[in-house]
Amino acid sequence: MNKNLKFITEPKTVSIVGCPFSGGQRRVGVDKGPIHLVNAGLVDQLKDLGWAVEFNGHHQFEDISAEVDPPIGKLKNPRLVSKVTEAVAQVVGDHTRRRSLPLTLGGDHSLAMGTIAGTLSGYPDACVIWVDAHADINTTETTDSGAWYATYTFLTGNIHGMPLAFLTSLSGSNSLSDTKDSQSVPFSWLDSVHLPPSRLAYIGLRDVDKGEKMILLEHNIAAFSMHEVDRYGIGTVVEMALDRVNPDRSKPIHLSFDVDALDPSVAPSTGTPVRGGLTFREGHYICERLYETGLLVAVDLMEVNPSLKDAADAQQTVAVGCSLVRAALGRSDIN
Numbered sequence: 001m002n003k004n005l006k007f008i009t010e011p012k013t014v015s016i017v018g019c020p021f022s023g024g025q026r027r028v029g030v031d032k033g034p035i036h037l038v039n040a041g042l043v044d045q046l047k048d049l050g051w052a053v054e055f056n057g058h059h060q061f062e063d064i065s066a067e068v069d070p071p072i073g074k075l076k077n078p079r080l081v082s083k084v085t086e087a088v089a090q091v092v093g094d095h096t097r098r099r100s101l102p103l104t105l106g107g108d109h110s111l112a113m114g115t116i117a118g119t120l121s122g123y124p125d126a127c128v129i130w131v132d133a134h135a136d137i138n139t140t141e142t143t144d145s146g147a148w149y150a151t152y153t154f155l156t157g158n159i160h161g162m163p164l165a166f167l168t169s170l171s172g173s174n175s176l177s178d179t180k181d182s183q184s185v186p187f188s189w190l191d192s193v194h195l196p197p198s199r200l201a202y203i204g205l206r207d208v209d210k211g212e213k214m215i216l217l218e219h220n221i222a223a224f225s226m227h228e229v230d231r232y233g234i235g236t237v238v239e240m241a242l243d244r245v246n247p248d249r250s251k252p253i254h255l256s257f258d259v260d261a262l263d264p265s266v267a268p269s270t271g272t273p274v275r276g277g278l279t280f281r282e283g284h285y286i287c288e289r290l291y292e293t294g295l296l297v298a299v300d301l302m303e304v305n306p307s308l309k310d311a312a313d314a315q316q317t318v319a320v321g322c323s324l325v326r327a328a329l330g331r332s333d334i335n
């Protein structure tokens with residue numbers, strides 16, 4: 001076993017799952033994020049850290065289109081997102097069961113339904129650290145509860161704002177079962193997957209919908225906003241999050257990192273930027289500390305969108321994304 005990572009076998013291997021997918025939201029270009037990250041030299045950067053790297057090209061999701069995927073209620077592209085995330089779950093699950101570390105490059109954050117489901121198939125007791133400006137736990141009923149936020153960012157019914165509701169069973173396929181078409185009910189494959197809310201912790205929240213706030217309170221979900229980061233410091237906040245979801249520091253950890261958790265001055269090229277976010281160092285500290293626990297088993301880097309800003313801002317965001325991944329896989333200031 002690797003002396004640093006309890007659950008990853010030697011030779012330590014990271015399996016890159018490139019997911020150029022944008023179907024969980026409306027803004028164009030987020031499907032280009034994985035390609036830009038790899039083209040920036042990420043594979044060689046990870047090899048330089050001592051990892052064996054598996055990367056067999058980016059996955060393609062072209063066998064179903066939005067033209068044959070009408071909305072179900074408020075949900076946009078439900079069949080497409082369900083089919084893609086199920087495929088991702090199978091790929092990530094294969095890697096976790098082989099005890100390599102899946103690194104999923106998105107793509108929009110709806111993909112986390114697949115990545116976390118895949119992790120849970122290999123590590124049923126895994127916990128999740130979700131680093132994001134947004135809670136992404138809207139249900140089919142609360143998806144339009146964001147008022148100005150939902151209207152301004154075109155998020156109503158977009159599934160990248162809902163993955164944790166499906167994973168925690170707060171939303172499920174039963175809410176979509178009134179569809180009259182002959183295709184299988186979207187997300188029914190997730191009915192056997194359950195992430196207990198007690199094993200979910202957020203860091204970096206600062207733009208949470210009204211309905212989501214009620215969900216977080218009702219289910220006593222560990223949620224550390226930028227207020228807590230400012231008040232206690234990022235080091236204390238990370239330990240507080242771990243104390244809630246992994247108190248004895250024994251459970252596998254899945255890190256799902258949305259680059260919009262960072263302040264837009266750090267990572268400007270993302271679909272839903274919100275001012276007042278994590279600094280460059282705060283974001284990196286989260287990744288470094290989780291690697292240091294020795295319990296990390298899967299990493300997501302989501303919502304890098306090189307198409308939304310000028311070339312310099314896009315390049316900056318891609319470079320920061322690569323840097324976060326290196327921090328999560330063992331890069332520190334002295335190695």
